[in-house]
Every structure is written in structure tokens, then in C-alpha cells.
Amino acid sequence: MDKLRIYSYIKTRWLLGLTATQVHNELTAGYRPGVVSYNGLELYRAFYDLNTRINNILNCISNISFQPNSPTDANDPFVKRFARRVVHLKVYRPDYVDATRFSNVHSLEFYDFLSQQQLTQIRHEYFTHLVYLRMGYIEDSDIASIFFQMIFSNGFPSLYKCILDELTPPDSNHRWLSSPSIRSLIIDGFALPVYSFILTSCSNLTHLHWSRILCTDVDIEAVPIRHTHLKRLYIRTINIRNVETILSHVPNLNRLHIVSDWFRGNNCRPLDFKQLAHILVRCVPCLQHFDCETMERNPTDIDTIPEFHLCFRRIQTELVPDGRTRFFTIERSTL
Template identity: 30%
Template sequence: MLPNELLLNICQYFSARELYRALYPLNHRFRSIVDSMPSLHLTMTNNECHAPVWLAYPRVFKLSIEQVKHIDFHKFSSIRSLKWISPSDAQMRQIHSSIYLFHLCQLSIYNMPNTPATAYLHQCIFSNGFPHLRKCILDHVDTKFVWTQSPSLRAVSIGSLSDSLVFERILLSCPNLTRLDFRVIRRIVTSSSLTCQHINLKRLYLMGNISLQSVNIILACLPCLVYLSVKWTVREHLATYFQHLSNTFNVYLPYLHRFDCEFLYNGHYEDLIKIKSTLERLHPCFTHHLQITKLSYGRVRIYTT
């Protein structure tokens, strides 16, 4: 018979639902093992029955919710990580008003409604409403209300950003931020008036439609960046584009150690192969990392390995 310590280690790989439905009914030994587990993870959907899983609620550390109409956070007194897909407007208000989420360390919300309640939640996130929050993933950010600061935040991911004001306010409200991720940038418009400098941000991930001018303005705010990852379509001549990137890195990013990219480019594959070595000599971060792959319809993929 397996010792309890080994069974506890095995049980860590199962969700609270699986444990309470598969093991809990077996016998007293398994019930005591399941009841002794200090941290559980649970996924709740609207079409599932939650009995007898409700017994685990006080020990759920990681909770994922998808299209659940009603939920009482007072039953979940130990939540440290919350992922919510498609919350309603009322549920958005419930998140920022619940005292049971005070110790939240990670928060991910997808398909948020575009309402004042969402804007108010964003204000709470970036104004220390969750004083232990270290990582936050949002599909968009609304700056309708005034923010202060959230010193605990270390990593922020924004699904869609189209205003330089949001970028600047995130930097100002998160002085200890070390990673910033814009998963999609929809024609971001930046002004030359960005004057903030963020010395703690070390890793930046950009994806979408962004001009070289905007790249310059963004990177000028991040002098201590050591890692940069970008993914978008290049419309300028490739050699000119890489020369511009090299100049930008030399001017604004003296500590840059690693640059990863994935560019789509309309051009002749054979011509790019000829200038590949020239591109790699433009900056140390390009050396021995660039790869070129021929795609259909005259397109070429330039990426790093």
C-alpha cells in the first residue's frame, strides 16, 4: 500500500473536482488525505454540478471560472490565483468589492465587458486595490478613472492597446514592474511627449501593428531593458529596417542582451539570403540568431532562434 506522503504528491496533479469525485467516496483514508491537502485548483463552468466539490472551496488556491452565472467568493477564503473568462458586469463589480480576494497574487480576466465596472476594476488593479497582486493579464485596459500606484505588480499583459496613454500610465502606476506584454497592439498611436523612465522593467514583448517611430518612443522609456521580443509585419526595406533597429538599440538600450523577432515581409527570398550576414553584423543581438524561411504568395518569414 502506498504511503500517505506519496499519495499526497500524486494528488497534487489532480483538480479538486477530480479528487472529491474519484477518491473522496472510497474510504476514510482517502477522505482524510484529500481533506489534508492545503492548496487545490478548481475549474468551474456553468454546466457542471459542484457537489461534493464544495467541501474543497476553503482550500482552493487556484480558481478558474468560465461563464458561471452565480458565485460566492466568501466560500473561497484562500484564493491566490483567479482566472475568469467572460464575467458579467455585475461580476466585475463583485471582483473588486470582495474582501476575500485581498490576498490575490495572480489575476487573469478575458472577454471583459466594456462598462464602467470594468474601468473601476482597472483602477483597483493599478491603484493597489489588490496589495499582494504580482501578475495580471487583461484583454484591454480602460483609463477612465484616476490611478495611483500598485507597487506589488511585477508582470502585466494587455491583450489590446491602442493608446500611448495606457502604456505610460502602466509604467507610472507599476514602479516595480519587470515584465510587460502587449499581446496585440492595434495601430498604437504614440506621441513624442512620453517622458517617463522606468528603470525596473527588464522584459518587453510587443506584437501587432506599430511604426518604427512608436518603437523608438516606447524603448526610450525603458533604458534598463535586457530582453525584447517583437512580432509584426515589416513594410520598409528590410536592410533599412534592421539598421534603424540597430541604431535604436545602441541609443536607448545599452543593456539589451537578447532580441527575439518574428517578422513577415513581402520580398524575394533569394535576395534576403544574400544580405543575411550583413544584417547579423548590424548589432550583437542579431549575430547568429536570424533565420529566413520562404512562405507562399511572395512572403518571407524572418525570425530568431
């Protein structure tokens, strides 16, 4: 609902004589955190002090979003009036926002680097209702290890979905315990051994989006785990050994999306669909939907690929300008 529509709605309800509470109840009918919210600063700048009744309505709206685009926005006197009613906070420049002012947020998003001091403030006592968390790049440090330990040790008991950049493995001083509330993870990169730590910690995880498998020189002992709740997995690797290792832990997987590691360009090895089919049958017998995005030069088994596995029947091919053949599927929905 945009500003003009909200204004028209408030004005109509005001003329009908509805109370502030009645208008608020209508505005928030069917509200779900992270789905519908109203820009607090725009509302207050546009409508506050028009009259007492509208002021009362504004002061009753609880599902407010806030995205400060400048220090002027962050320090606007109106922010004090609605800070504790903000449920969705989106921050592109953390250096001029004190996120701890917004203690009732359900959805917290950072799109830029946080200082070590700022990172220490992202903890449960400041954000007790956190359901959705998005973090930008986090520098490897003891503070980062403590932060990741909180994420994966139930430091945010209501956390449902988390988006992270690079994830470092737990060390002996900051071991991960359990975060049963987490259902969805989107992580740009982490080393293969960290995968088992994630599965062990997030016992109820159903969605994992893993963009890059990072190399590591650290000797990390992987934890054997059989995770039965993971249903959807996105991985950016066609290293068949890695694929087999990853899938061997998640027997109930029913959606898989495999993408080439484009960082390696033309040096990326082709995906062996025949060998992959055997792995899928053995490791993930419940698989119902397969997506892929990869390329190969001079493939020899294009016509037989759909015969390897039922889920391969959706695979399409096209010749790209550099002479390679692209293998892809049209996604019906994203992971």
C-alpha cells in the same frame, strides 16, 4: 500527480498508519502556488467516504484546484467541503460559478466574458491572497474603469502576474496610483499613451507582453517616465517611431521581441533593421537578446543585417510561398 497515483499514494500511506496530517505534509512538500495542486472535485468524487482516515486526509489537503465544467460541477455538494481550500480556480463559464465562494484562491482565471455584476465581485475583500489573475474580455464601462483602477492602484496587494484583454486608459475619476507587487503583465491591446501609465503604476514590473497597439480618438496626455526595472518586452508593431517611443522609457531592458502586426497582412511595412539598431544602441544599451517575427517583400540588406547589432546575429531568413522573405529567430525561452 494524477488521480490513480494519488489513490495509490494515499492507500500506501494509510496502510503504513500515517496520520492525515503526515500524509498532507508529504503531499504538499515543495508546493508552490500555481505550480502543483490537486483537483478537489475529482478527489472527493473518487475517494470520499471510503473510510474515515481517507476522509481526514482529503479534508487536510490545502492546495486544491477547481475547474467546473458544467453547472453540475459548480453545484456539486462536495464543493462546499473544499471551497475554502481552493488555491487555483479556472472558470470557462462564469455564468454558473460564484467565484466569491473561493475566497482563498491564489490563482484566478476567467476565460469568458463577465457580466458587470460579476466584475464588481472581483475585489480584494473576496480575494485577499490573489497572486495570479487572468481576465477575459471586459466591456468598457465605469465598472471596468473601477476594476482597472484596483488592478493598477494596489487593490490586490499580493498580485504578481496579470493577464488582461483590452485595457482602457484611466479617466479623471479613476486615476491609477501604484501597484508595486505586479511583476508581469500580458495584455492583448491598449493605446500607446496607456503604456506610460502602466510603467508609472507598476514600478517593479519586469515583464510586459503587449500584443496590439490600439488606436484611440481620445486625447490622452502621456506621463513621462523612466522605468528601470523592465527587463523583458514583447511588442507587436514594427512602426519604427512607436518602437523608439516605447524603448525610450526602459533603458535597462535586456530582452526584446518584436512581431509584425499581422492584422495588416501584406500591407504591413518592413522593419528597418538598420534604423532599429541605432535605436537599440541609444535607448536600450543593456539589451542582450533580440527576437523577431516579420516579413518583407524584396529585401535588399539580408546579408548585412547581422552587422547592424550584436543581437541581430541570431536572425534567420526564409522565402515563404507568397514571395515574401520571413525574418525570424528561434526563441530559447518565451517572454
